[in-house]
Amino acid sequence: MGKLSIVATPIGNLEDITLRALRTLKECDVIYAEDTRVISKLLVRYEIQKPLQRLDAATESKKAEDIIARLEAGEHVAFVSDAGTPAVSDPGSRLVGAVRARGWTAIEAIPGPSALTAAVSIAGLAAGEFFFIGFLPHKKGRQTAIKHIAESDVPVVLYESPHRILKLLRELSQAGVSKVGVARELTKMHEEFISGTPEEIAQSLEARGAVRGEFVVIIEPRD
Numbered sequence: 001m002g003k004l005s006i007v008a009t010p011i012g013n014l015e016d017i018t019l020r021a022l023r024t025l026k027e028c029d030v031i032y033a034e035d036t037r038v039i040s041k042l043l044v045r046y047e048i049q050k051p052l053q054r055l056d057a058a059t060e061s062k063k064a065e066d067i068i069a070r071l072e073a074g075e076h077v078a079f080v081s082d083a084g085t086p087a088v089s090d091p092g093s094r095l096v097g098a099v100r101a102r103g104w105t106a107i108e109a110i111p112g113p114s115a116l117t118a119a120v121s122i123a124g125l126a127a128g129e130f131f132f133i134g135f136l137p138h139k140k141g142r143q144t145a146i147k148h149i150a151e152s153d154v155p156v157v158l159y160e161s162p163h164r165i166l167k168l169l170r171e172l173s174q175a176g177v178s179k180v181g182v183a184r185e186l187t188k189m190h191e192e193f194i195s196g197t198p199e200e201i202a203q204s205l206e207a208r209g210a211v212r213g214e215f216v217v218i219i220e221p222r223d
Contacts, residue, residue, distance in 0.1 A: 001106055002071030004099055005078045006092060008085040008112030012187035014045050018112045022046055028078040032067060034091050038082045055079065057091045064098035071104060078110075085114045089134035089159050116157060119183040119216035122193050123155075130155040130218070136168070143171075149219050150175035156219045165215050166202050172219060173198035181218040184210065 005024050010016040025031060025048050032055040033039040039052065055063040067077050079086055079095060086092030099107060116132055131154055136145050149156045150172065160168050165182075172180060181195045182205075192210075194201050205211050 002074050002104075003076045003106040003108065004067065004071060004096075004104070005076070005108050005110055006086050006096065007078050007080045007110040008114065009039070009042060009080050009083060010187065011083040011113045011115050011118065012185065012191075014042055016113045016187060017042065017046070018110070021110050021112055022048070024078055024110050025050065025080075027076065029075040030070065030077055032063065032077060032079045032095075034081040034086075039080050050078075055091065055095065060091050060094045061098065064095045067095065068099060068102055068104070071099065071106070083113070083115075085112065088114060088116060113187070115159065115183075115186055115214065115216050118186045119181075119193075119218065120157060122183065123181050123218050125155050125218070125220070127154055130157050132157045135159050135161075138164075146171050146175050150177050150222075152219070153221050155221065158217050158219075160215045160217050162211050162213060162215070165211060165217075166206060168217065169198040169202040169205075173202075176222070177219055178222060179220040181220070183216040183218075185213045186216065188213070 005028060007021050007024055028050060030051045030053060031039065032053045034056050036052040036054050070077050079092060081090035081092060087096065096107060120130060131152060133156060136142055136158060177198055180198050180201060181193060182201050183193045185191045194204060
């Protein structure tokens, strides 16, 4: 019986791969990856040689049919996104949904790194709960979402790209947000976590030329 493994991979530091993830990547018949060039660096590091196929957000629905055919043929398929846990603001959810819709139950999670949990673990949040929304919409619905974030009674966690982080921080400031935490370059050499007002953080990032990498933003509720 075929099996689909959803494998979490490092978000920066290649030493963060789990033993189970390495074993799965060594044992599977084929690896589908968001970007084969990215996963190749990890595979070379751990001397793993497997056939690679690309499956990104644009091809997820189409490639799901290929994977279902492989599963029906008894193959073990592994899927990885570029970094972290697939389907968490990354490709993977439509693939799993399509496989489950065919009645397939041999789907396993190989847990591991996640930018979300890594950032929350070093944020020092007093509350035991938070609301995760992934990436904000670029245009339609963006301002409505920011308004809801500013009015939230619990911390809100989201992802943001280096191209929009300064814009986001200024939008949060205009919405009345007073305290934000920003994690950048998690698990990498220049990892940092900055706390302050949205304007303070924006000025710090801009002044230091630190508007690079992926960002995890934690918006704390008003007092």
